[in-house]
Amino acid sequence: MDFSTEITYSAEQEKFRQEVSVWLSENAQIPAEFKIPRETGDMSHELYNWVREYRKKLGAKGWLAPLWPSEYGGGGLSVDMAQVLEEELSKRKIPAIYDNRLAAPAMMVWGTEEQKQRFLPLINKGDVITWQAFTEPEVGSDAASITTSAVRDGDDFIINGTKVYIGGPFSADYIWTTAVTDQTSPRHRNLGAFYVPADLPGISFSDMELIVNVGKRFVYYDNVRVPGEYLVGGENQGWQVAQTSLEIEHGAGGSIGEGASRDGGVVAALFDYAQTAVDGAGNPLIEDPRIRDLLVEARIETHIVELIALRNYWMFNNQKRMTFHGSQNSLLRKLLAMKLGNIVLEVAGPYAMLNDSNWAPSRGVFESHQRQAITAHHPGGSSEIQKLIMARRLGLSRSKEEAAPTKVA
Amino acid sequence: MVDLGLTDAQEMLRNNAHRFVQDKCTREVVREIDESERGFSESLWKDISEIGWPSIVIDEQYGGMGSSLTDAGLLFEEMGWACMPSPLHSSSVLSALVLQQAGTADQRQHYLPLIADGNRIVAFAFSEPGYGWGPESIHTQANKVGDKYVVSGTKLFVPDAESADSYLLVARTRATDVSGSGLTLFIVDKEVPGIHVKEVSGWTGDKLYEIAIEDAILTEAQVVGEVNRGYEVLEPILDRGTALLCAYMLGGLQQMADMSVTYSQNRIAFGVPISTFQRVQDMIINIVNDLEAVRWTTYEALSMIDNGAREQDIAEAVSMAKIVASEGFTRGTENAHYVHGGVSVDMKYGLYLYTKKSRTLFSYLGDPAYHKKRVASLMFD
Numbered sequence: 001m002d003f004s005t006e007i008t009y010s011a012e013q014e015k016f017r018q019e020v021s022v023w024l025s026e027n028a029q030i031p032a033e034f035k036i037p038r039e040t041g042d043m044s045h046e047l048y049n050w051v052r053e054y055r056k057k058l059g060a061k062g063w064l065a066p067l068w069p070s071e072y073g074g075g076g077l078s079v080d081m082a083q084v085l086e087e088e089l090s091k092r093k094i095p096a097i098y099d100n101r102l103a104a105p106a107m108m109v110w111g112t113e114e115q116k117q118r119f120l121p122l123i124n125k126g127d128v129i130t131w132q133a134f135t136e137p138e139v140g141s142d143a144a145s146i147t148t149s150a151v152r153d154g155d156d157f158i159i160n161g162t163k164v165y166i167g168g169p170f171s172a173d174y175i176w177t178t179a180v181t182d183q184t185s186p187r188h189r190n191l192g193a194f195y196v197p198a199d200l201p202g203i204s205f206s207d208m209e210l211i212v213n214v215g216k217r218f219v220y221y222d223n224v225r226v227p228g229e230y231l232v233g234g235e236n237q238g239w240q241v242a243q244t245s246l247e248i249e250h251g252a253g254g255s256i257g258e259g260a261s262r263d264g265g266v267v268a269a270l271f272d273y274a275q276t277a278v279d280g281a282g283n284p285l286i287e288d289p290r291i292r293d294l295l296v297e298a299r300i301e302t303h304i305v306e307l308i309a310l311r312n313y314w315m316f317n318n319q320k321r322m323t324f325h326g327s328q329n330s331l332l333r334k335l336l337a338m339k340l341g342n343i344v345l346e347v348a349g350p351y352a353m354l355n356d357s358n359w360a361p362s363r364g365v366f367e368s369h370q371r372q373a374i375t376a377h378h379p380g381g382s383s384e385i386q387k388l389i390m391a392r393r394l395g396l397s398r399s400k401e402e403a404a405p406t407k408v409a
Numbered sequence: 410m411v412d413l414g415l416t417d418a419q420e421m422l423r424n425n426a427h428r429f430v431q432d433k434c435t436r437e438v439v440r441e442i443d444e445s446e447r448g449f450s451e452s453l454w455k456d457i458s459e460i461g462w463p464s465i466v467i468d469e470q471y472g473g474m475g476s477s478l479t480d481a482g483l484l485f486e487e488m489g490w491a492c493m494p495s496p497l498h499s500s501s502v503l504s505a506l507v508l509q510q511a512g513t514a515d516q517r518q519h520y521l522p523l524i525a526d527g528n529r530i531v532a533f534a535f536s537e538p539g540y541g542w543g544p545e546s547i548h549t550q551a552n553k554v555g556d557k558y559v560v561s562g563t564k565l566f567v568p569d570a571e572s573a574d575s576y577l578l579v580a581r582t583r584a585t586d587v588s589g590s591g592l593t594l595f596i597v598d599k600e601v602p603g604i605h606v607k608e609v610s611g612w613t614g615d616k617l618y619e620i621a622i623e624d625a626i627l628t629e630a631q632v633v634g635e636v637n638r639g640y641e642v643l644e645p646i647l648d649r650g651t652a653l654l655c656a657y658m659l660g661g662l663q664q665m666a667d668m669s670v671t672y673s674q675n676r677i678a679f680g681v682p683i684s685t686f687q688r689v690q691d692m693i694i695n696i697v698n699d700l701e702a703v704r705w706t707t708y709e710a711l712s713m714i715d716n717g718a719r720e721q722d723i724a725e726a727v728s729m730a731k732i733v734a735s736e737g738f739t740r741g742t743e744n745a746h747y748v749h750g751g752v753s754v755d756m757k758y759g760l761y762l763y764t765k766k767s768r769t770l771f772s773y774l775g776d777p778a779y780h781k782k783r784v785a786s787l788m789f790d
């Protein structure tokens with residue numbers, strides 16, 4: 001076994017790292033005039049456009065989807081090379097925009113060759129933004145019970161319904177959506193998955209106001225005529241198709257390197273705070289045994305989640321059989337976020353809630369994390385749903401369930 | 410014979426208070442106040458003042474109701490249930506009790522009737538950048554020069570400082586030693602030069618402020634109580650204020666239980682109300698377990714105060730209640746978020762008001778770590 005993600009690199013890897021690094025120093029310099037907000041929904045249009053252009057340039061090199069075959073817009077890289085790439089990318093701290101690649105794995109598994117040729121390069125090269133739209137006002141966890149309808153009319157489908165908590169900042173080119181294609185078929189055999197062009201007549205949006213501004217909104221479909229070529233995976237296969245997307249969203253693919261636990265820098269900020277702040281009597285916090293325990297707890301919990309993410313990365317990319325692993329990654333990450341939020345509150349007290357320019361530690365990382373941790377509990381399925389999936393995959397439920405197919409290469 | 414029930418009069422007090430907050434302090438009203446610049450509503454304050462809430466613990470001779478803390482607790486519980494923002498706790502509990510306990514006859518005659526009527530708001534300016542609630546946390550210095558005091562320092566995380574007309578200011582006049590805390594309390598009207606109030610922004614349950622004090626000149630007439638023995642006056646009052654804060658948190662937690670029960674019974678997933686899922690039931694049971702722990706530790710502390718228990722025993726009971734309330738309220742909002750799913754982070758739904766309130770009150774008047782130390786030293790030292 002070898003856990004090192006950084007220690008031994010081949011000459012070939014080092015050469016590639018050099019190439020990536022040089023390229024990034026030319027292309028990944030955010031112009032100084034852009035203010036980087038903490039939340040994507042607060043991005044200026046200029047910054048957003050810059051990030052999109054940057055992603056297109058990455059995409060053109062195949063580096064948005066490094067492990068994907070190049071015929072579908074990927075980089076065709078080996079895991080070793082992709083790892084080096086991830087490491088270099090994570091050093092640059094380019095603000096993330098909505099993860100618009102969620103539709104790609106499902107398209108790869110379920111799409112026709114024609115759809116794959118047409119859409120995958122667009123997604124993988126960053127040419128289009130896709131929003132995933134499964135949730136409805138009355139239906140979240142039970143994603144199979146949606147009511148948005150897609151009624152066949154000749155070669156087209158007429159879609160009606162409302163989706164919630166959708167999207168990211170600004171606009172999308174496609175909406176990856178589920179709808180009922182067959183009102184009479186039983187559950188799990190009645191849905192279709194559509195890759196809907198966002199500019200079709202009858203689609204409208206309205207903003208939501210969440211405690212974290214990530215640009216979420218309502219999507220309304222009002223008699224939207226969607227040509228059949230946008231149906232992915234066949235008329236009653238939508239549930240199976242969506243499962244592939246969700247499997248990936250849960251974290252089956254794992255992650256590697258810095259930030260694998262997706263803690264948003266809160267642990268680093270916590271260590272920093274504890275090493276500089278003093279208590280009421282003027283004693284350094286770092287001398288307090290209780291604080292030291294809490295810091296180590298934060299480190300251990302975070303490290304476990306990093307290792308789980310690394311495990312999934314290794315399993316996923318080496319074609320190991322995965323069962324509960326994706327949902328476990330998601331579950332542990334969600335629980336970690338809450339735990340870290342509580343540790344920060346215990347260590348930093350009222351400072352945990354500040355974004356004040358004078359008084360907030362690490363420019364408000366704590367405050368933002370408090371909101372993020374609570375918010376992150378829901379996207380991609382709540383903790384309870386992850387537990388439900390784990391239980392099924394472990395054979396603890398009435399029926400044993402296999403993981404949805406996700407293989408890319 | 411043990412009797413944990415409320416009297417008829419107390420039932421009525423609570424029911425009236427409940428109706429009042431349901432009517433005047435809806436979730437929309439709270440959101441509006443929360444988003445307003447000062448986090449304060451003149452009209453709500455006027456309504457509260459009309460029904461006498463700012464006078465609840467002030468003695469009758471100063472125009473107050475002179476109620477027991479248990480009675481006051483019922484009001485705070487209802488305020489907490491509604492997540493009502495108001496300076497009532499700082500002004501009419503902490504500051505008023507200090508003035509009532511330790512103020513000169515002039516100070517009492519002047520301030521207490523005004524506070525009781527809601528015509529004067531007094532913020533309680535204790536905490537500082539090195540956050541803590543013991544005397545050692547006070548570094549704001551008041552130096553005697555002739556018959557005046559020259560005061561400099563920084564107060565931080567002070568609620569209500571903007572809407573206040575005056576401050577109850579805690580400053581150091583000597584080092585803490587065996588002879589006493591070395592702290593002195595001052596009552597300061599807002600117009601004093603050298604005092605600057607600035608909002609400290611964040612995701613806080615109440616708006617919090619920095620009070621920067623630079624060579625502010627105060628007179629002997631502004632000293633409340635004995636010089637150098639300020640914390641001796643404060644400690645029992647902080648206990649009373651903390652017990653009422655626990656009652657507020659209890660109300661907030663009750664709301665978490667109420668919202669979670671109702672929502673889970675009405676939200677359908679997989680063809681059934683989510684309240685029928687054992688995982689969801691677990692979350693709500695956890696809330697209710699925290700709720701009852703907070704309820705009875707808080708009631709016990711309040712009742713000990715009303716029944717004249719020994720100060721040391723009161724201190725222990727109050728600190729235990731605050732530990733339970735800080736942890737329980739924070740965890741209760743977390744569980745309520747789980748129960749509700751996505752809608753819990755939708756600002757329109759308003760659950761977040763309780764979330765950020767719980768995290769702000771977690772530390773206010775002492776976090777669990779502070780109170781655990783206090784209980785341990787009362788028990789073992």
Ligand SMILES: Cc1cc2nc3c(=O)[nH]c(=O)nc-3n(C[C@H](O)[C@H](O)[C@H](O)COP(=O)(O)OP(=O)(O)OC[C@H]3O[C@@H](n4cnc5c(N)ncnc54)[C@H](O)[C@@H]3O)c2cc1C
Nearest residue numbers: 132133134135140141165378379380382384686747750751
């Ligand atoms: C910030 C954010 C971003 C999001 N982004 C997207 C997006 O891009 N696209 C999209 O389609 N959706 C998105 N969502 C929606 C998200 O997927 C749902 O909120 C989530 O699936 C939960 O659904 P719900 O909110 O309807 O809660 P509900 O399904 O109503 O669940 C309420 C509670 O019941 C529990 N529960 C439900 N079923 C069971 C069960 N069988 N056993 C035990 N407990 C159960 C849940 O765990 C939860 O505690 C987002 C949500 C948020 C908050």
